[in-house]
Amino acid sequence: MTEPHPLITAYLDNALSEAEYEELLAWLKAHPDHLRAFVEANVFEQQVRSAVVGEVRRESAGAFVQDEESRRRNPGRDTAGGLMDRFVWPWRSWAMAGAGVLVAGAMIIWWMGQGAGLRPTIASTQGEVQILRDGQRIPANTGEPIRPGERIRTGPNASAELRLADGTSIRMDGSTDVGFLPGKAARQVQVKTGMVRCDVAKQPPGQPLVFQTPHADLTVLGTAFDLLAAPVESRARVHQGRVHWADGGPGVEVAAGEACTADSQGIQAWQPVCNLDFRTLKAVPPQLETVFCNEESLLTARRRIVPAPNGIRLEDGGLRFATLPHAFGEHGLAVTRWTEPVGGDVAIEVELSAAAKVDGDSTPPADPASERNPNWSLQIAVDGDSFDGYRVVFAAPKYPNGIEVDSIHPVEWMLLARDPRPMPEAGDHTLRVEKRRSQLRVWVDRELRIDTALSYPLAPDRKRTFALSEYGAGPLIRSLRVWRGGRD
């Protein structure tokens, strides 16, 4: 496909000066191919114009349907006036048409002002929720309508639920900023930052709802998904239906169970590997193999890795590693690894509770105050297992006092990256490790803690899988979700 002549482009944009117009006419006369190219460009441009106009008109189909019903109810007008009457009516009924246009114009302005039917309202709030209106921050109240052009912001520990006229629910987590655009962009919801969990009602044909983040647009026709907009990337996880995820290029279709991210490197679709809710599972899935390596041989060339099926157990509320000396009689590293290769590009999310573990006993303590275990740690390994891949070590509150990325391949311990800021000691948290090509990102809840490029060489013959491991006091793992990069 050749680029059109700059004069043609300028003509299509109505941007020709008088001199350029003369130049264009001379160029068109210079060769028949020039005129042909000019006509083809114009024909295509006009097709685009009429298709866009048609699309917008179809979006107003409701009005046409009403009009059609009204005509059916009053059939006499057509038969009396006949074809010519319909054809020339603007001239005969000029005054009526003028008035009609005024009324229609007023209705269109009103309709645009109403956010093209989205009509968001605040269904509920918790904590500090504000509306940014006319440059002022005002407290948001339940039931309050949000006008086009306004933004809603939740405070760090606040939340809000917005409802659209069609029943769509948008639940905003804390520190989230959502805006509704005015005018023709009124079917767009801007997620400037933060997390929204959406349950989108079925949208009318040709009128998708578009969620804009700083990195990409998510187009939906009726689905449920979570969408996060963070400074370095935006990501979505689709629970139901399909969405279209694009950053200006053709984009990708993302189906239920899949996830997608967008950042400065572009967009990425993630295929589900597993979605394990350990709170409801009756048995550990067979793809999870648990092994143990004692401390003595761990950092030597002769690692003694032995099967340890009793190294993990399901208990009330999730999955937990067994207490190491109790289970194995010695200290070491317990590893639960996925037996199938998943590739090097992987995203892993672990939901955990840092509840106390009672050695040898899964009964929850009677005293709720003791349900806090400040000394928990968990490792997530990617691009290999905990022995030959990259490990992300989360630990609270002591060593390594925060998060570190390391590897113990081939034998020695190699520190690759570190964030010394302390981990939250108690409560429920979501840990996320995302590796895409050489880039590794580590998140705790919604906070990006490490964003680093890895170049440390791993064994080429390793199984490119993932693993969870721990060497001390493991938290209660509520769920494990894993996606691998790319498509089948």
Added chain:
Amino acid sequence: MLNEQEQERFMRLWAESQQAVVNYIHATVRDGAAAKDLAQDTALVLFRRFGEYDGDRPFLAWALGVAQHQVRGFHRDAARSRVCFDTELLAQFTELWAETAAAATERSSALEICLERLPARPRLMVRLRYFEELKSEEIARHIGSKSAAVRVALQRIREQLRACVEQQLRMQRRTT
């Protein structure tokens, strides 16, 4: 006055050609409001002069001939026109339009699919350009960009759409 049968025939032929004629007027007039007026005038002239239409000729060519006359009349008005196509060039343009537009009708449904696939920002830009009929400067103000960037972006969008349409047509041909 046309009888009922002739009216029906006119409406059928006009329905087939209307889009190409209206597009032609928009392409040559480059002013949305004026183009709409001229398109209505042209439709009325076509209806009134339908009795002169030679049924052996393609209706589109005849209708474009009438539209060409209307466009020339529009450009003759010195108050409206700066520089315009001379008679010969406009005639050649019209002739080529008849050929090209007739061959381009198969693109319409593919184009609708491709438009639906446009991401939000390009979609907004084409709507501002072709539905709202805003100039590049106005679009730039609306979306917080520069007019030169808008012109480049619109050209890229047109090229993307063209590539998408060609791909759609190739796929359609493979499946039929």
